[in-house]
Amino acid sequence: xxxxxxxxxxxxxxxxxxxxxxxxxxxxxxxxxxxxxxxxxxxxxxxxxxxxxxxxxxxxxxxxxxxxxxxxxxxxxxxxxxxxxxxxxxxxxxxxxxxxxxxxxxxxxxxxxxxxxxxxxxxxxxxxxxxxxxxxxxxxxxxxxxxxxxxxxxxxxxxxxxxxxxxxxxxxxxxxxxxxxxxxxxxxxxxxxxxxxxxxxxxxxxxxxxxxxxxxxxxxxxxxxxxxxxxxxxxxxxxxxxxxxxxxxxxxxxxxxxxxxxxxxxxxxxxxxxxxxxxxxxxxxxxxxxxxxxxxxxxxxxxxxxxxxxxxxxxxxxxxxxxxxxxxxxxxxxxxxxxxxxxxxxxxxxxxxxxxxxxxxxxxxxxxxxxxxxxxxxxxxxxxxxxxxxxxxxxxxxxxxxxxxxxxxxxxxxxxxxxxxxxxxxxxxxxxxxxxxxxxxxxxxxxxxxxxxxxxxxxxxxxxxxxxxx
Numbered sequence: 001x002x003x004x005x006x007x008x009x010x011x012x013x014x015x016x017x018x019x020x021x022x023x024x025x026x027x028x029x030x031x032x033x034x035x036x037x038x039x040x041x042x043x044x045x046x047x048x049x050x051x052x053x054x055x056x057x058x059x060x061x062x063x064x065x066x067x068x069x070x071x072x073x074x075x076x077x078x079x080x081x082x083x084x085x086x087x088x089x090x091x092x093x094x095x096x097x098x099x100x101x102x103x104x105x106x107x108x109x110x111x112x113x114x115x116x117x118x119x120x121x122x123x124x125x126x127x128x129x130x131x132x133x134x135x136x137x138x139x140x141x142x143x144x145x146x147x148x149x150x151x152x153x154x155x156x157x158x159x160x161x162x163x164x165x166x167x168x169x170x171x172x173x174x175x176x177x178x179x180x181x182x183x184x185x186x187x188x189x190x191x192x193x194x195x196x197x198x199x200x201x202x203x204x205x206x207x208x209x210x211x212x213x214x215x216x217x218x219x220x221x222x223x224x225x226x227x228x229x230x231x232x233x234x235x236x237x238x239x240x241x242x243x244x245x246x247x248x249x250x251x252x253x254x255x256x257x258x259x260x261x262x263x264x265x266x267x268x269x270x271x272x273x274x275x276x277x278x279x280x281x282x283x284x285x286x287x288x289x290x291x292x293x294x295x296x297x298x299x300x301x302x303x304x305x306x307x308x309x310x311x312x313x314x315x316x317x318x319x320x321x322x323x324x325x326x327x328x329x330x331x332x333x334x335x336x337x338x339x340x341x342x343x344x345x346x347x348x349x350x351x352x353x354x355x356x357x358x359x360x361x362x363x364x365x366x367x368x369x370x371x372x373x374x375x376x377x378x379x380x381x382x383x384x385x386x387x388x389x390x391x392x393x394x395x396x397x398x399x400x401x402x403x404x405x406x407x408x409x410x411x412x413x414x415x416x417x418x419x420x421x422x423x424x425x426x427x428x429x430x431x432x433x434x435x436x437x438x439x440x441x442x443x444x445x446x447x448x449x450x451x452x453x454x455x456x457x458x459x460x461x462x463x464x465x466x467x468x469x470x
Contacts, residue, residue, distance in 0.1 A: 002074055003042055006063060010045060010089075013055045018095070020044035029070060030082060034340070037078035037267035037433055038084030038145065041068070048095040048180060050170060050209040054093060057207065058176025058267035064462045067091050069203035071113065071145030074137045076347065077432030079149065079202045079278045083467050093144050096209060107215040108167060108184040113144025113208050120213065129215035132159035132251075136333035143207050152428035154286075154332075157384030158251040159216060161428065168212035169195040174205075174459040184212045194322065197454065199394070202430050203465040206460045210412065219288035219429040224325040225304070228279035228315035232382040233358035235283050238312065239384060242285065249296065252286035253384035254332050260380040263409075264331055274328060283383075284332050329417045335380050335389075343380065343400055346410050352423035354386045363417045371413065387427035390414060411438060413465060431469045439470065 008020055018323050020026050021043045029044045031037065042065070047053045066088040075093040082088045096114040103109075104127040111120050117131075117138040124131040135141060135153040145151075147169070152161040159165070168183040181195055198206050229235050235255045236463060242250055258280050264271050275282075289296050300318065307313045319325035339345055350358050368375050376395050381388040392410060394400040403410075415425050419442050431439050440448060451470045455462075 006065060007043060009059055009063075010056070013059055014047055014052055018046045018048065018052065019160040020046065020312060026090075029073065031080050031094060032076075032081045033074050034076060036344075037081040039068075039082035039084050039088075039356040041082045041088050041090045042086065044090045044092055046092040046095050050096070050172065053093070053096075053172045053209055054176050054178050055206060056089075057172050057174065060089065060463060061175050061461070064461060064463065065089060066466050068465055069093065069144070069148070069207045071142035071148070072116070072137070072140045072357065074141045075145065075149065076349070076434060077426075077434035079430050079432030079465070079468050081433070088466075091207065092209075093209070094142065095145075097142075097468070100210065102127055103184060104129065104215075106184050109213050109215055110182060110184075110210060111143050111213060111437045112210045113142060113147070115143045115144060117141050117143060124215050126217065128218050129158065130218040131165070131213060132216050132253075133162060133165060136336060143211060143213075147199050147208050147211060147284075148201065148203050149428070149430040152382065152385070152387060154252045154254060154382060156382060156387070157253055158248055163196065163216050165197060166199060167213055167214055169198055169204040169208055169404060170210040171198050171208050176466050179206070182210060182212050197458075200430075202432065204455055204469050205464065207464070217291055220292045221294075222251075222286065222288040222325070223297055223300055224328050225285045225287070225300065226274050226317050226319075226328045226331070227282075227283040227285065227313055228275055228277055229281045229283060229305070229312075230279060230314055231358070232281055232361045235281055236354065236358050238283060238307070239354070241307075242303075246287060246299075248286050249289055250285065250384070251288045252284065253259075253382075253385040254313050255380060256282045256284065256332060256335070257377070257379040258282070259376060260335045260378045261331060263342055263378065264334050267338040267341045268330070268334045270327075271331060272327075272332065274317050274324075274331075275315045281286065282331075282344060282467065284328060291400075298468060308455045329342050332380070335378070339378060339391060339393075343397060344404055346404060346407050348388060348390040348392075348411075348414050348425075349427050349429040350414070350418045350423055350425060351386070351387045351427035352383070352421045353419060354383070356421045356423070357383055357388065360388070360417060360421055360423070363416055363421075367413050367417065368392065368410070372406075372410075374399070375403070379458040382427075386423070400401075415442060436464055436469065438466075 096112040101110040150154040
């Protein structure tokens, strides 16, 4: 079907308000957040409800028009960006932004895919609950994208990733049918757990339009600490000691290399180092409790005093109020933005067993510096669950352009070490366009075959987010 005829049918489906066709209006939807991928599209379509999504998908299926589902467009692997050929539509879900239901007694919240993560967090607080997923992009990322990439964030250590936060889904299938799976059940042994197919599938199996999310008790006490350490291995040992001492009262454990902190202090207005002592590594530890009658702060202070006296920590501070806690979290959450200002880097979102985090850093740092002596290594991330963001660049722009051109060689060094340690080349950002070839290298042939068979069974015409994942 010709483009003009297809656009007429799209208008008939949804009306002019939901259809974007002018190039200047489509432009923000055709480039990824990092500016690495730019594509083209027939149109950007923005339905306001699930029925509208179903009509669009059914129309596209009849006319063999591919679809790229898109949420807040904050992804880092090009998963929500159309390809350059321009024969796809971008199906944006941002207008589907309603909280459909909150069941405080069942500790569940039903949200549409276009709800901002921050919106869901705020809705949970109204009923004295917490939705624990927490990301630096929570003011712009959307629940559908969080689900499609199985987002992790800073609280995986205590609450698990997005896959652990979901009880039910509503999904529009590639032929336009709607699976009504919005069940708030914690126990349901009536066959396959179908929702898990769509979580982390990056929009290749179906389009998630709503979800029943699990809520948690809202902590009444929270303490954020910033610690200085002389090595990453000490950070991992510290995590083990603190978990033995505090258990699930540790809700986050992040590590930040001095190189990462330096970029934040350089580029982010108002950022400052809360410690007077510089160190190679820092740990951000968040403790929380639902019980206010326990002197958690006193126990933490005594624990850290002992560690300082033993020389295990080189310095430490605890936020005394909300503003200080937010400032400390800002040092961690603004690293990606500071890097973006600094220039392009080769980014890695890897995971290894927690016990292998320090070993990975040792091996990867050594191997990279042997090949690229002046490489700048910016490492940080969720050490509590073994997920590191390991980003590489050269300090000056001219050298960096040459370095970026060697991305395949750099990836081979990093990913081979990850694979040797039994890790994953994608911990929380997904595969998208960026890591599709890498996935084929590191997944076994049987795993790739099974993934392709599942995709072929649900989307035999390969219309949903083609060119992504597998």
